[in-house]
Amino acid sequence: MSPLRDLLARQIATDGPMSLADYMQTCLLHPDHGYYATRDPFGVSGDFITAPEVSQMFGELLGLCLAQAWMDQGQPDAYLAELGPGRGTLMKDVLRATARIPNFPRKVVLVEASAHLRSVQAEALAGMDVDWVDHASALPDGPVLLIANEFFDALPIRQFVRDHKGWSERRVGLLNEALAFGLTEDTRVDALSDRLADTGVGDVVEVCPSAAPIMTEIAARISDGGAGIIIDYGDWRSLGDTFQALEDHAPVDPLANPGQSDLTAHVDFEALSSAAASCQVSPMTPQGVLLERLGITTRAQALGQHLQGEALDQHIAAHRRLTHPAEMGTLFKAIAITPRGAALPPGFDLASST
16 A cells, blocks of 8 residues: 555545545655656656657657757847656757757756656756756757657546536545545536537536646747657547556556555646647648658668667657557657747648648
8 A cells, every 4th residue: 555545545534525636746855755756757667658668759750840940030149948758868868969050949847747867867957058848948048849748648637428418527536445436416517618509418528727738828928839659648638537547557446555556637739728828729630640740750761770689679669659550659649839920830831631
């Protein structure tokens, strides 16, 4: 039994059932027992693998994509930023791929709340000009060239279940001393008033309260110049229960061992796009389509010329994992953000293939 489970049970016994957002926030970021505060969750030895850990090609192509957007805007005096930078692998690949581009920004600002992960990132980016901030609101004023890969999926969500009259909220309470899901009585949810038309009884809609303010902060900086690329798993509009927990690369009960597993939910790209209304937002594009437009197959062939045996097999598998519809290619989506009137970054300047 995880130490955090007893703390949560006492809190619920005192204050009543908690929202799913409060549960996720505590499980992921509790200073002593939170998931991100106590471990490095990435890679084969962790609980999940993100695209930058699959292959260097992912970060290289996104770095060059941002570089082209920067050049198209006349090379503004910008800085690089990443939300939720994991081990620092993605930013390291971006910096390497753009190293020979004259005057390309080298100043990096990472948005990271975990002290443990900051130390991992510092080691990966040793010798680079890097600063850390706790929240997107603390990013310097723009222009900025920004990436957020698998950041928004870890933000706490609230879940609402449609009934005949409106909505009931799913909350975490106690049942026979065990953590359990329950529902509130019918309540009016103004944020979901427009979802009554496209949902039916029993449908679940997820709302991420912190996503829109973060996107608004990002857009405020990009409106001064630069570009942002958001990649995550999800779809255009939230519908269905997507809350999940991963431990050792396998799904587990999200209430079983609080603080011991990664908690995520699919991203609502429509909500993200609406929150960036001060900027131009691209159509949502599947990750595999985007990477193919950016030339991943050509890059994979070039890298593969120097490989053989098991190394070549792994390289081919990495290309497939990033792009194939049966793997990350379709599940993960991407949008780009640029100032109004600016050209969209390469790969985003075509009609969406969703």
